């Protein structure tokens with residue numbers, strides 16, 4: 568049985584995706600009166616004037632947020648306003664997403680305009696004069712609070728359990744003082760990349776964790792260490808995990824045994840006021856340097872040990888046994904071989 572993102576036995580109530588602006592101090596640099604005189608800005612206008620940002624955004628998952636096949640399959644199974652409000656912000660969430668909103672996805676205006684003001688563009692703090700033909704409001708909100716509107720939210724049954732919690736993880740990390748955009752929008756030809764490749768960038772994923780493997784007789788020790796990750800690894804969607812696989816082989820190269828360790832969020836049912844609700848039972852993702860130990864079965868006489876660390880997308884498993892989850896996609900981040908002890 569496959570369960571969707573939102574469901575786990577409990578009845579669904581449609582909750583508001585946190586589309587509200589969280590107040591943050593900001594400095595307004597809009598020319599006096601521009602808010603009333605200038606025409607309202609549209610995505611077409613932004614794209615026409617800002618070709619560099621538009622080009623990288625075109626290939627991003629933000630642009631494809633309502634039209635990629637994983638989302639379309641998932642929202643077909645769970646056709647909720649809750650999903651559409653965030654993935655298809657230009658559509659009417661109460662009905663199937665129309666073609667224009669589906670193609671648009673999350674756009675320039677979604678991130679750069681505050682609701683109710685279509686003339687002043689939100690930009691990051693920077694010194695110097697503004698030469699834009701539109702109002703510009705400089706605020707740290709763009710690179711962080713704007714992200715948190717969508718990258719932190721509860722399950723739709725509104726019981727306070729987080730479906731994604733990247734902003735909270737970020738606040739608790741060693742990089743709390745570094746904005747999301749500082750890491751996720753590298754400079755590209757004098758502009759800031761809007762590609763947000765992240766989990767589709769296999770090389771970046773591999774750089775995000777180091778693995779140190781060591782064998783001492785029948786004892787194996789792995790040190791996993793996230794590198795420059797400003798939150799849990801993996802973060803975001805709940806169907807992500809890292810899997811460390813260890814396979815022992817005999818002298819002829821025949822596999823003897825396979826062991827695995829998973830680093831993901833573990834959910835399970837819990838009782839609350841006579842109802843069964845979903846609860847996070849454990850969060851076993853990587854936050855800091857983590858040591859993992861395995862002991863080999865000496866009687867099987869293992870000669871060679873092959874190991875690998877994979878970044879996996881899985882389908883939700885109704886059981887708490889991570890080995891029963893269906894793996895829908897994976898990227899190998901690191902692998903190696905540990906020979907027999909000398």
Ligand code: HEC
Nearest residue numbers: 608609612613616675676679688689690691693698699700
């Ligand atoms: C008529 C052309 C035009 C339109 C339309 C336009 N911009 Fe601009 N924008 C400019 C120019 C010119 C500047 C100043 C030079 C620069 O930074 O590129 C600017 C500046 C900016 C900046 C500040 C860059 C900095 O200094 O930090 C941002 C952010 C921005 N625009 C985003 C947008 C967004 C988002 C839209 C649509 C909602 C938009 N612009 C619409 C021409 C335009």
Ligand code: HEC
Nearest residue numbers: 613614617620621624673674675678691709710748758759
């Ligand atoms: C997911 C949110 C998001 C979307 C979507 C988005 N932007 Fe941005 N944009 C940002 C952030 C955050 C920054 C500031 C990066 C920094 O300086 O830390 C930025 C910076 C910019 C800048 C100034 C820096 C530069 O590269 O010149 C421009 C111009 C800009 N965006 C235009 C656009 C346009 C045009 C679109 C649509 C094609 C767009 N943005 C879509 C979040 C977004």
Ligand code: HEC
Nearest residue numbers: 628632638654710713714717747748751763764765766767
């Ligand atoms: C309007 C909601 C919204 C806003 C605002 C937003 N995002 Fe996203 N973001 C999404 C959605 C939805 C996806 C995933 C689309 C998909 O995979 O279907 C996504 C994808 C991403 C990814 C790629 C994830 C992956 O697995 O590869 C990164 C990185 C990211 N966002 C960072 C940011 C940052 C940084 C900001 C703020 C500057 C931001 N986002 C603002 C909704 C948003």
Ligand code: HEC
Nearest residue numbers: 718734737742747750765766771775795796797801802803
């Ligand atoms: C110190 C740098 C840093 C900061 C700050 C940071 N991230 Fe990341 N993030 C990473 C790295 C590294 C990865 C791994 C893949 C990659 O390199 O893009 C990642 C991955 C992701 C992913 C893809 C899921 C995954 O784990 O593979 C999302 C979504 C994301 N970040 C969102 C955010 C948001 C939202 C914020 C701010 C609340 C943020 N990040 C802050 C470095 C950072």
Ligand code: HEC
Nearest residue numbers: 572573584637638641642649650653717718720802803804
């Ligand atoms: C408040 C915003 C928000 C809501 C509500 C939301 N999502 Fe997402 N969704 C995101 C963000 C942000 C990501 C990207 C995180 C990442 O890539 O790790 C994402 C990623 C995804 C992905 C891509 C996973 C992958 O492996 O790349 C799918 C599919 C998806 N969401 C489906 C749904 C469905 C179905 C619903 C409704 C049950 C839903 N989402 C509700 C913000 C939201």
